[in-house]
Amino acid sequence: MKTLETAPLNNSKSEVEILQEKLLASETEIARVNVILSQTQEQLAWLLRQIFGKKSEKVVSDVSSNQLMFEGFATDSPVSPIKPDPEPKPRRRPVRDGNDSIKLPPDLPVKTTIIDIPEEDKFCAETGLPLKKIGEEITLKLAHTPGSYYIQEIIRPKYANPHKEDAGILCAELPSTIFPKCRADDSLLADVLVKKFADHLPLYRISEILSRENIGISRKLLSQWVMHCGFALTPLYNEMVKKVLSSGNIFVDESPINVQVPGGVQKGYMWVIVGGNEANPPYRIYDFAEDRCHAHIFKILNSYTGVLHSDKYRAVRHEVA
Numbered sequence: 001m002k003t004l005e006t007a008p009l010n011n012s013k014s015e016v017e018i019l020q021e022k023l024l025a026s027e028t029e030i031a032r033v034n035v036i037l038s039q040t041q042e043q044l045a046w047l048l049r050q051i052f053g054k055k056s057e058k059v060v061s062d063v064s065s066n067q068l069m070f071e072g073f074a075t076d077s078p079v080s081p082i083k084p085d086p087e088p089k090p091r092r093r094p095v096r097d098g099n100d101s102i103k104l105p106p107d108l109p110v111k112t113t114i115i116d117i118p119e120e121d122k123f124c125a126e127t128g129l130p131l132k133k134i135g136e137e138i139t140l141k142l143a144h145t146p147g148s149y150y151i152q153e154i155i156r157p158k159y160a161n162p163h164k165e166d167a168g169i170l171c172a173e174l175p176s177t178i179f180p181k182c183r184a185d186d187s188l189l190a191d192v193l194v195k196k197f198a199d200h201l202p203l204y205r206i207s208e209i210l211s212r213e214n215i216g217i218s219r220k221l222l223s224q225w226v227m228h229c230g231f232a233l234t235p236l237y238n239e240m241v242k243k244v245l246s247s248g249n250i251f252v253d254e255s256p257i258n259v260q261v262p263g264g265v266q267k268g269y270m271w272v273i274v275g276g277n278e279a280n281p282p283y284r285i286y287d288f289a290e291d292r293c294h295a296h297i298f299k300i301l302n303s304y305t306g307v308l309h310s311d312k313y314r315a316v317r318h319e320v321a
Contacts, residue, residue, distance in 0.1 A: 102183055103216030104142065110151040111143070115172045117159065124161050131159035137171055142215070143185035149213055152185050178232045182225070189229055192222060240283045244275030247283075251275065254292070 143152040159170045251274040259268040273285040
């Protein structure tokens with residue numbers, strides 16, 4: 001009987017141990033499944049943000065009705081169409097006439113010049129009746145005289161025939177100038193060129209000198225004036241080249257200079273050609289080259305007359321080459 005009573009007890013203990021092992025295994029499996037479920041929920045949330053979210057990664061509900069929907073990704077709120085992006089506003093083109101770049105003091109002196117038409121032109125050629133003055137054309141330019149600046153005011157009376165409205169308006173022409181529509185007088189342009197090239201002052205310092213006189217002119221506008229003056233003086237440059245080529249003295253020199261380029265500095269070369277019939281040749285021509293190729297200098301000289309083909313210039317060509 002003792003054997004029969006102890007056998008079920010041993011079997012009962014064995015079953016309890018088995019159940020405990022199964023319970024421990026179940027808890028481990030549940031923990032693993034919870035980890036996988038948490039990871040899956042994070043991935044699902046990320047996928048929803050990528051499909052329906054904005055760039056700020058915020059989940060939105062204004063999804064288009066044509067949006068491709070996947071099972072399980074439906075949103076609770078009603079679907080509304082996506083608003084189209086507003087059209088970009090057209091860029092405002094900057095005003096490049098330079099009129100707003102000049103600021104003048106109110107107490108700047110004014111010198112007035114009246115340019116009128118001849119007296120014989122103040123009468124109608126057909127009827128002989130006098131023309132009627134209907135107004136004035138006023139032009140203001142900033143001018144320079146050594147030591148001071150002033151406003152050059154040019155007044156041009158306008159005349160019309162009161163009996164012939166279609167005859168037009170008669171007015172005197174403006175004096176010849178480098179830039180007819182520029183607010184700077186030729187005297188001021190000459191002063192800027194002298195300061196830059198003779199006195200070796202950069203444009204920003206010239207702008208500062210003008211600001212001490214309460215005259216505001218930007219460096220950009222000064223640079224535009226210098227460029228336009230260079231183009232306007234091209235005929236004078238060509239005439240100087242002809243003077244040099246027609247003389248018996250020609251001297252050529254090459255000077256290396258540093259040139260600023262994007263990312264650093266590279267070496268360039270300035271060719272200087274001096275010539276003239278006087279003992280001290282008065283004409284000097286400057287030409288910039290990016291390298292030391294001698295074709296640059298002969299391109300300048302050969303672009304004019306065929307004087308270099310004569311015997312007296314072959315020695316110069318050989319010496320430079």
